[in-house]
Amino acid sequence: xxxxxxxxxxxxxxxxxxxxxxxxxxxxxxxxxxxxxxxxxxxxxxxxxxxxxxxxxxxxxxxxxxxxxxxxxxxxxxxxxxxxxxxxxxxxxxxxxxxxxxxxxxxxxxxxxxxxxxxxxxxxxxxxxxxxxxxxxxxxxxxxxxxxxxxxxxxxxxxxxxxxxxxxxxxxxxxxxxxxxxxxxxxxxxxxxxxxxxxxxxxxxxxxxxxxxxxxxxxxxxxxxxxxxxxxxxxxxxxxxxxxxxxxxxxxxxxxxxxxxxxxxxxxxxxxxxxxxxxxxxxxxxxxxxxxxxxxxxxxxxxxxxxxxxxxxxxxxxxxxxxxxxxxxxxxxxxxxxxxxxxxxxxxxxxxxxxxxxxxxxxxxxxxxxxxxxxxxxxxxxxxxxxxxxxxxxxxxxxxxxxxxxxxxxxxxxxxxxxxxxxxxxxxxxxxxxxxxxxxxxxxxxxxxxxxxxxxxxxxxxxxxxxxxxxxxxxxxxxxxxxxxxxxxxxxxxxxxxxxxxxxxxxxxxxxxxxxx
Amino acid sequence: xxxxxxxxxxxxxxxxxxxxxxxxxxxxxxxxxxxxxxxxxxxxxxxxxxxxxxxxxxxxxxxxxxxxxxxxxxxxxxxxxxxxxxxxxxxxxxxxxxxxxxxxxxxxxxxxxxxxxxxxxxxx
Numbered sequence: 001x002x003x004x005x006x007x008x009x010x011x012x013x014x015x016x017x018x019x020x021x022x023x024x025x026x027x028x029x030x031x032x033x034x035x036x037x038x039x040x041x042x043x044x045x046x047x048x049x050x051x052x053x054x055x056x057x058x059x060x061x062x063x064x065x066x067x068x069x070x071x072x073x074x075x076x077x078x079x080x081x082x083x084x085x086x087x088x089x090x091x092x093x094x095x096x097x098x099x100x101x102x103x104x105x106x107x108x109x110x111x112x113x114x115x116x117x118x119x120x121x122x123x124x125x126x127x128x129x130x131x132x133x134x135x136x137x138x139x140x141x142x143x144x145x146x147x148x149x150x151x152x153x154x155x156x157x158x159x160x161x162x163x164x165x166x167x168x169x170x171x172x173x174x175x176x177x178x179x180x181x182x183x184x185x186x187x188x189x190x191x192x193x194x195x196x197x198x199x200x201x202x203x204x205x206x207x208x209x210x211x212x213x214x215x216x217x218x219x220x221x222x223x224x225x226x227x228x229x230x231x232x233x234x235x236x237x238x239x240x241x242x243x244x245x246x247x248x249x250x251x252x253x254x255x256x257x258x259x260x261x262x263x264x265x266x267x268x269x270x271x272x273x274x275x276x277x278x279x280x281x282x283x284x285x286x287x288x289x290x291x292x293x294x295x296x297x298x299x300x301x302x303x304x305x306x307x308x309x310x311x312x313x314x315x316x317x318x319x320x321x322x323x324x325x326x327x328x329x330x331x332x333x334x335x336x337x338x339x340x341x342x343x344x345x346x347x348x349x350x351x352x353x354x355x356x357x358x359x360x361x362x363x364x365x366x367x368x369x370x371x372x373x374x375x376x377x378x379x380x381x382x383x384x385x386x387x388x389x390x391x392x393x394x395x396x397x398x399x400x401x402x403x404x405x406x407x408x409x410x411x412x413x414x415x416x417x418x419x420x421x422x423x424x425x426x427x428x429x430x431x432x433x434x435x436x437x438x439x440x441x442x443x444x445x446x447x448x449x450x451x452x453x454x455x456x457x458x459x460x461x462x463x464x465x466x467x468x469x470x471x472x473x474x475x476x477x478x479x480x481x482x483x484x485x486x487x488x489x490x491x492x493x494x495x496x497x498x499x500x501x502x503x504x505x506x507x508x509x510x511x512x513x514x515x516x517x
Numbered sequence: 518x519x520x521x522x523x524x525x526x527x528x529x530x531x532x533x534x535x536x537x538x539x540x541x542x543x544x545x546x547x548x549x550x551x552x553x554x555x556x557x558x559x560x561x562x563x564x565x566x567x568x569x570x571x572x573x574x575x576x577x578x579x580x581x582x583x584x585x586x587x588x589x590x591x592x593x594x595x596x597x598x599x600x601x602x603x604x605x606x607x608x609x610x611x612x613x614x615x616x617x618x619x620x621x622x623x624x625x626x627x628x629x630x631x632x633x634x635x636x637x638x639x640x641x
Contacts, residue, residue, distance in 0.1 A: 301571075304600035308621035309529035315625040316533055321540060344622045 033123040039064045039078050053097030069093040081108035081121050103132040187279035195219055195240055207279055240275055257283045293357040300351040310340050349482040356489040362407045369403050370443055374434060377415045389428040395435035401443060402516055410490045417483035418447040418510050426451035442513040450507035463488045519637055522546040522563040524554035526572040537626045551575025570599040581613040594636055
């Protein structure tokens with residue numbers, strides 16, 4: 001009886017427990033599946049029935065995979081539970097009775113009997129659709145945001161690239177300008193508005209014997225350690241100003257170099273932002289000039305030898321030293337002699353030019369009477385004036401003139417050239433007048449003609465080497481174009497002045513002065 | 518009779534001058550370069566030397582330098598006949614006892630004769 005009571009009590013307890021579990025499982029909102037060790041669903045709770053839509057009859061006895069979309073994944077999940085005892089939060093897609101996919105998170109735990117044998121497992125299923133949705137939403141948002149950010153970043157990068165490109169362009173421009181300045185064969189120093197040095201190109205560096213960085217941002221007047229730079233500054237009159245003038249600069253070291261220096265403004269957008277000093281090396285030109293002069297000098301000397309042989313031969317024949325000649329023979333020989341004389345004059349002109357360029361036209365100063373030189377010159381020209389039917393008048397001074405210190409031979413050349421020109425460019429029956437006067441400072445000589453004159457547009461060039469006026473060439477083919485160049489240089493070497501007035505078709509007046517003392 | 522020597526490498530000028538001076542009644546010796554000239558001067562003792570500057574073998578300046586070292590020969594007057602005539606040369610020639618300097622292109626043979634005559638007249 002006692003035993004029966006106890007059994008009955010147990011039975012009651014068990015029934016109560018079962019009911020408790022039953023009620024509990026109905027009440028539990030979490031869908032639970034009970035699965036056999038072979039993976040067959042043996043029980044589902046109310047929540048699971050509600051969630052899947054299946055009734056007990058429709059689901060119990062089915063394989064676990066029946067409920068899920070990915071059968072393989074569901075099977076392996078089950079195997080993992082059996083193996084490990086507990087697997088939490090496996091994400092799976094559950095397909096409900098109405099073929100609707102529901103994202104779920106499934107946790108599984110094994111069931112064991114008293115002897116620890118596995119007798120199946122529980123699966124707790126929770127709906128994560130909302131979370132999933134939220135997550136997806138979030139991901140979408142993040143994606144969107146990322147895209148936006150990326151677009152913004154791209155735009156920013158583009159902007160940065162543009163800025164970089166612009167900077168590069170400016171740098172390129174700058175380096176182009178710099179490259180141009182650097183590759184210039186002229187030396188260049190650039191000064192800013194405050195007269196500080198902002199650029200020195202390599203040519204200037206080598207000419208001045210310094211490096212750009214040694215004088216950059218300094219004022220030229222404050223730099224004393226570079227002799228060539230000091231010399232440059234001295235030549236420029238110790239100021240950096242745009243005068244439009246050209247200056248001549250000579251560097252003695254490291255080798256003798258001649259430069260022509262000029263200053264020009266640096267203008268950007270019509271605004272002067274500084275000045276640049278340009279040094280143009282003329283050493284080579286100087287050397288070529290010297291060689292040319294030397295060549296002319298040597299060539300002229302060489303030409304003089306055969307010319308004098310011809311001159312002497314003809315002269316002796318004409319003088320009858322070799323024997324008597326017929327008048328016809330004399331006439332021809334005279335022509336030959338005159339041509340030869342013209343050649344000699346031309347060569348002498350070239351030699352005089354060479355001497356002028358060598359800077360040694362005046363050799364010997366002696367005390368001379370200008371009047372006497374003029375008279376001698378006129379006497380030598382009498383034959384020519386007679387042939388050309390030109391009247392040559394010498395207006396001698398009323399009072400006697402002082403003797404002056406001159407190179408007699410050279411002043412004769414000047415007078416000869418001026419009178420010769422006057423005769424040459426006069427028409428028959430014209431008059432050439434030579435007058436001479438004197439004051440306390442100067443002796444003045446005037447040679448006047450009423451010949452063809454010098455065209456106005458060519459007047460400023462008449463003292464140039466090899467210049468011959470258009471009407472002069474037509475009028476008289478002979479002439480080297482050197483006479484007036486030589487005359488000007490000789491007069492100026494005597495510290496005198498030479499000038500002229502002329503009108504085409506009316507005549508020309510040449511005037512030169514020589515200092516008395 | 519006065520004795521002259523012409524030292525000149527230009528054959529034409531040499532012949533012309535020789536003829537001209539012969540006609541004037543001088544005894545004329547000739548040489549075509551400085552070396553030959555010196556030899557002739559030493560053996561023939563002329564009264565006047567007409568000397569060119571630029572010549573083969575030995576130039577006029579060299580001839581003058583050598584003559585200057587000889588007490589007897591340095592007394593012989595020298596007239597330069599040249600086509601040179603650089604101021605520097607003229608100055609140096611004066612130091613070496615040159616009495617006259619003729620630029621050949623600028624003078625005719627008769628003028629050379631006149632210079633020679635003038636020189637001998639000076640001595641008289």
